Amino acid sequence: MLTGLLAADPTRFVEVAGRRLSHPDLLAAASAVADDLEEHRRVAVLALPTLETVVGIAGALLAGVEVVPVPPDSGHAELAHILADSAPEAWLAHSADLGGDAAPGEGRLQLVRVNVSARADVILDPVDDEAIAFVMYTSGTTGLPKGVLQSRRAVVAGLDALIDAWDWTADDVLAHGLPLFHVHGLILGTLGPLRVGGSLVHTGKGTPAAYAEAARAGATLFFAVPTIWSRVADSPDDAAALRSARLLVSGSAALPVPVFERLKELTGHEVAERYGMSESLITVATRADGLRQAGWVGVPVAGVEARLRDESGAEVPRDGETVGRLEVRGPTLFSGYLNRPEATAESWTDDGWFVTGDVAVIAPDGRIRIVGRESVDLIKSAGYRIGAGEVESTLLGHPAVAEVAVVGEPDADLGQRIVAYVVPRAPHTPTDADADAESALADELSRFVGEELSGHKRPREFRFVAGLPRNEMGKVQKKRLLG
Known part of the structure; x- marks a missing residue:
């Protein structure tokens, strides 16, 4: 999974909020964490944007231990639900992040301390591809958050498909300021560089000035959500610094047309959009060499298929206009919801397609535009x-x-x-x-x-x-x- 990191190239690095580790030092620190996790099966990580979070998660993956990323701003009820539902055996963190030995929220969990200065030899034990890498909780818009079980196989398939789609290489330096408890910031934005063997600059916060600084320092690839890109578009001097980038990527919501056009004017780049969710990882992406159009998220990535169906299950025309329910299948899909067999079963069609809950249109050339959630964005008037x-x-x-x-x-x-x-x-x-x-x-x-x-x-x-x-x-x- 961390193939690029295992190469231990001393010229590659991970930097978070100004603190940096070379790949060899990161690998050695993660190996020390892996040693400490030898008897564990599942751990919770308070996913702050810190080097400790990156080292801890890398160590857990090396050890074959499941990771539950916990949003740092979780409220009391949400945190209690995540911990009760996932039942981790320990917190994996720097002790200061948790206020000493006490776990946030109700009760106490064992604390496995992450020390970014620790070093250990790399010892890799075989781990089944179908073993779970992450239990990642949904946003809970339709009730309590559900734990999405993401296998190591799915994560690898998703990352390799994007490495192909975006011509991502070890020479790229990725920059972003995204949260580390979602697919976008954690799997794409953190594991992506460790998979391909490239460098990462996490800016701490996703501000235009921080992105501009990263560009001036040599970043070539930038990830952001539309809110961040909108702010960049409103800051012409900072946006101009991104002209040196190779690729700008937007996700998590549709990029407004005016923002797309303004960024093109200021940066010289047409932003590439992509689509995915916790259950599927990224299934659709605008390729580096593909047509880029605001609101259109590209074509299915390698190994993934997509189709549209209406309420009766009938096929919807691929005419770029007719709206239908988006269904996908492929190797990036999740292994089910933790403790929710009924919800898992309801997410799949009888012929094996995952029902995303989103509605979309598909153009004759296969490009997809997401209309929104079927529950709130498909209006029948x-x-x-x-x-x-x-x-x-x-x-x-x-x-x-x-x-x-x-x-x-x-x-x-x-x-x-x-x-x-x-x-x-x-x-x-x-x-x-x-x-x-x-x-x-x-x-x-x-x-x-x-x-x-x-x-x-x-x-x-x-x-x-x-x-x-x-x-x-x-x-x-x-x-x-x-x-």
Whole structure:
């Protein structure tokens, strides 16, 4: 799994928030952790953006021990659920991260200390490819978070497919400031360089200035979510520093068209988008040599197949317009939900395809555009099936719109009516004096959508707000808008 790290090239390194280890030192420190984990089966890692987190996870993987990445900002109830559900035998961390020997949350767990200065010889025992590498918890948007079981086989298949898609080599220096408890920041952003044998600069925080500094220091490959890319696009001097990069990648949500175009202007790069989830890792990606278009996430990676189905299970045309339920299959898929056999069974079709829960369109050339979640982004209004993402992308093309979320609300006549929550570019001050201006802007935006799209896709109502509810990865939490 960590093939590149095992080469122990002294010219390669991992740097997190300004602290750096060469690959040989990282490998030796991880081997010391592996020695300490000899009798363990599963450990929890408080996934702070630190060298200790990287060394600890690398050590656990060397030892064949399962890792439960825990978000550092977990609330009391979420943390208690994760620990009770996954039942780790110990915390794997620097003692200072946990406040001494005490585990955060209820109760106490044994602490296996991570010391980045420790060194040990590498001893590799065989580990089954189907052994679980990670128990990674979902965001819990439809109830308590579920533990996704990701095998070593799936992680390797996912990384190798992206190494192929992005022409990723040991000469690349990856830079990002993403959380280390999600697929994007942890598996792609941390294990990717250790798999390919390249270097990593984790900037600590995903700020435009930090990305620019990494570029000036020689970073060639950048990962970010749309929120970060939007901030980079609003910082021209920092964005210009990224002209020296080889590839910019965006994921976790659709990149707005204006941000895509602004980054192209400032950096000289068209951002490559990709799609995946905890259960599937990255199944679709825009190739380094592929066509890049805002909102389109590319084609299935090596070994992965994708298809669209309607509510009855019938095939949906690949015409770039017709929305369908996205289903995938391939070697990157998970091994099931921990302690949830029924939920696991419900996630698969009778003929062996994983039901992503997302809706999408597929173009004749095989490229995919994600419309959103089937539960909140597929709007059925007056007999039409409308993708919220298409309406959102259109509205973001209007100069008065900074952010937008489109939802379908129950309607006695239409079934669902299209409602747009809009963050205006001008400061939002909800007073009576604004009513006329907001009414005029709503009319203008309605006409704008009607000119760009079919008439039935125009929002029936616009609600102007100061901000949209988002999770830690920048995804809009539409269920909070729907109440």
